[in-house]
Every structure is written in C-alpha cells, then in structure tokens.
Amino acid sequence: MAEFALAVAGLQTVALRVKNRNLMIQFYRDIIGFSLKREENELAIFGNTKAKSELLWLEESPYADDHAGEIKKLQRLCLVIPSEMEMADLAQRLLEADYPIKDALIDEEATGILVEDPEGNALEIYFGSKKVHQNPTSLQLDALARKATGEFPQLSDSVYFDKIHLNTSRLKEQQDFLENVIGLKVQDETNGILALNGGSFHVGLSAGKGGTLDLSTDGVLGLDFLQFRVSQSDITALAAHLEFLQVEFFIDQKRQIITIYDPTGIEWWFISEDKKRH
Template identity: 25%
Template sequence: MSIHSDTSLGHVRLRVSNLEQSIQFYKEVIGFPIAQIEGKVAYLKVEEEKTLLVLEEIPNAARLPERSAAGLYHVAILLPDRPSLASILYHFADKHIQIGQADHLVSEALYLADPDGNGLEIYRDRDRSEWELEQNGDYKMASDPINIESLIQEAEEHSWKGLPQGTVIGHVHMHVSDLDETEAFYRDIIGFETVGDYRAMRAKFMAAGRYHHHLGFNIWAGKGVPPTPETAVGMSYFTVKLVDNEEREKLLERLQKANYPFKEESSIIWVVDPAGMNVRFE
C-alpha cells in the first residue's frame, strides 16, 4: 500500500555546537527571515506559521569525520522558481561563499554546509513535463554543470532579499548502513515508492506522488556504519507530513502488522528507521 500522493516533508531538526553562530549563518547566508529562540533552540521560518528548520545547541557537541556514520548527507531547501535560485546565487557570490553546483535534469542545485558541516542543498525544480524516465521507470538524473550564464539572466544583479515565500523542505538525503534494508522499510512499511535505483552510484531515491525524491539514501560512508550519536552535530529527526487522520491510521496499521516498534505522542508518531534515524510523522 502506497503512502498518499500528497505526502510531503515538514521541518528538520539539527544539532549544532553554537546556536548564536548558526542563527547568524542561517539568517545572513541562507536567508531565513524569522528565528524564534527558546533557550538553546531556534525555530527558523520563512512564513510565520511554518517552521522549516529547528536548531538545537548540544553541549560539547562532537563533529565526526566526514562520511563516518549513518545520518544526514544534506537537507534540501526547495525554492519556488528559477529567479529565486539565480538571486541566491548572486548573494553567495557577493558573500564569497564557496558552493558546489549541479544540474540534475529534474532540478538545478547549489550545495554548501553550515558552520557544523551539516550539508545543505538549495534548489529549484524544473517543470514535471521536463522530467524524463529511464527504460526501467527511474527518473533520468545527472550531475551536469549548471548553465550559469542562463541562470543569472533570471534575476536582477544583487537583488537578493532572503528566502522567498513558498520555500519548503524538498527532500532529505542520508547516509545509511544498508540500502536494501532501508528501501524495504520505507517502501513496505512506510509506503514510499522507489523512483531511482542508482546502483552504480550506490544510492536510491524514494518519493510520494512520483516526485523525483523526498528521500535519498546512499552508502557512501560505507556499508554497516553506525548511527551518528546524539552527542554529535547532525540531524536529530526529519518530519513526514501525513495528509489526514486516515493516512495516520493506515500507517499505524502497517507498523503494527510488521511488528515494527513506534511511539505515539499525542497525534505524532515516532519511528527509528533501520539506519538509526528518527522519523517524525505528523
């Protein structure tokens, strides 16, 4: 049974070592206009009612060597259109921010990391009519160079005013310990569909509603790696937004049928996936 096609991602909670430093980065570099602070936790928003990222300062937070554990590879922030991506590209240039970039055919993406090394992708989607399929039904994707000249023509120079209305969390990409085990969990119990089985890349992409991916998994940190400990910087959890109570009941039924452990907290369902990552269903 598949999860509802309108399922989307909600906020992601990240562990950081210095909240003040992180807030400054996410406001001045990434462009979140709203940061509500409660003690050692900050709630980052573009629109007042919608939290996209939660930052929590962890005392004496460790920073693990790159690609040494299962956990966050990057959180992907989806912009509403190409001019918005062009605008933030100008902004990164003005700020002398080092970035990576790629044309994935279904999208165009910019890459960077926060002060603690938490990976970030800032991207825009091409129209679905432009997405192509491989013969096996996977979406055709690549990591080609972006046509920068074409992109920068989409925005006025130095026109950046922060993240625009309509910005959302588009997907989360994670290092996992076992691709097949992770895929089976998210497919057979949670209900996501595999839309990209990129074995040559040692990665799989999964989604609801035939999106190019809400979830990305790779074993680039090595098969069998342990989870990132809660004492280290990284991702505490990501959120899957269920469309209604009927979908919630269906998920509970699948979890119970599979005898998979979960916790209920009011209307929230908490699950730890096979790689040790916390998933929040709301």
C-alpha cells in the same frame, strides 16, 4: 493485511543537531535567507516567509561529537527555489559573504548551487526542472548575482525541501523500512542508489561505512529527525500497520503523533494535520 501505502503530504521539518547555534543562525538566516521564527531554549526554528512554516530546526548540542571530515547520515539536503530572481538574490548573498561554493552548475532547465553549512552539512539549492540533467556546465555565480533585485531578502513562501539524501550502512534494511514499514514506494535511481517518492518528497540512499552511520543521533552532530504532516486517517492506518508488524513506535494519547526510528537511527515524526500548530 493488505499492502500498506502512506500518502505523504511532504516534508515539514528537518532537524539538525549543531554545536555553534549562533554561527549556524548567521548562515541560514543571513546568507541562505531563512526566517528565524523563534528561539526556544536550545532550539532555533526557521521557515520561509509563510507564517507557520518550520522548515528547519537547529538544536544546540555543544557536547555532541562532531566527527569532522567523516561520513554522516545526511549526505545532502535539497532546497527548491521557485524563481530565477529569488535564486539571483541568494547568489548575491553568497558572494557578498564570500561564502565557499562546493559546486555550481547550469543547463537549459536548471540552476544548482552546492554549499556546506559551517558544520559540514551539505545543502543543494536549485531552481528549475527536477529531471535528470545532461551535460551541465559550470555556473558563473557573479553573472547570476547581477540579476539580483533585492526583492527576496528572505526565502519566499514557495521555497521548500524536496529531497534528502542519506548515507546508510544498512541499505537493504533502510529500503525495507521506507517501502514496507512506513509504506512509501521505492524506485531504483542510478549506480545502486535507491530513492522513494511520496507526494512532493524524495529520498536518496547511498551505502557507506564508518563515521556517524552506526551512532545514535543523540550524541553526534548532524541530522536528528524528519517531520511530516499527514492526514489523521493516515496516522490511524500507520499505527495499525506498525502494530501488525510488531514494530516499536510511539504514539501520543490523542493518537495524533507517531514517531519511529529507521535502521540508520534517524527518527521520523508523522503528525496529524488535525493537530494544532504553534
């Protein structure tokens, strides 16, 4: 069989397993600015202002272990803000809430803010170039917030996740999964960190041990699954490729959804663009 390549359309949804849904809703809706689209049983579903956007799912799991302070499968999520004005409104919300800032940096081409949600999931928010930045300096958040106009009380329809950085105890296997199983090109980044590029989505990998890295996502808080929209032809090709490799996966009867677990235990969902959205 010829070398397989998957043309990823981009990350549609990140799902997090959480303990206190109300507290997490307050953070992601009222401070970060996600739109709460709907709630379904244990789920809270968020997006930007686009009607069918579902960027973030929070699934309440009150009996899951939190492993507070320990290493998690998710190192950080990166959220792209399209304009300085929108970034300023977000900075103002952070200041008004007196929310703890882990880091805030600026250089000639980018502005970035790093926070952790109430359950310790790291969120990097940035505006500007994706290039590697040289000699960034500390960002004065109040100076940025003074540019706020209030025009963006919610995240605009151009906001999206462009990168997820994972910790894994099985670095080589995880790289092999990304490159050879689901067919995404892997590139070396720096300092032993691996990254892949496909469409507008980027993944970083870092080696680690302990914490939740070797535990099932069903029983611990944090990252649960990633969901992508791809073409129907990619669904068909991916299914054939996985069958050829004799890799365990699930495909629905209409052959429009594929789910597969990576070596770190994270579930990847690939959903056909032909499948109707909610």
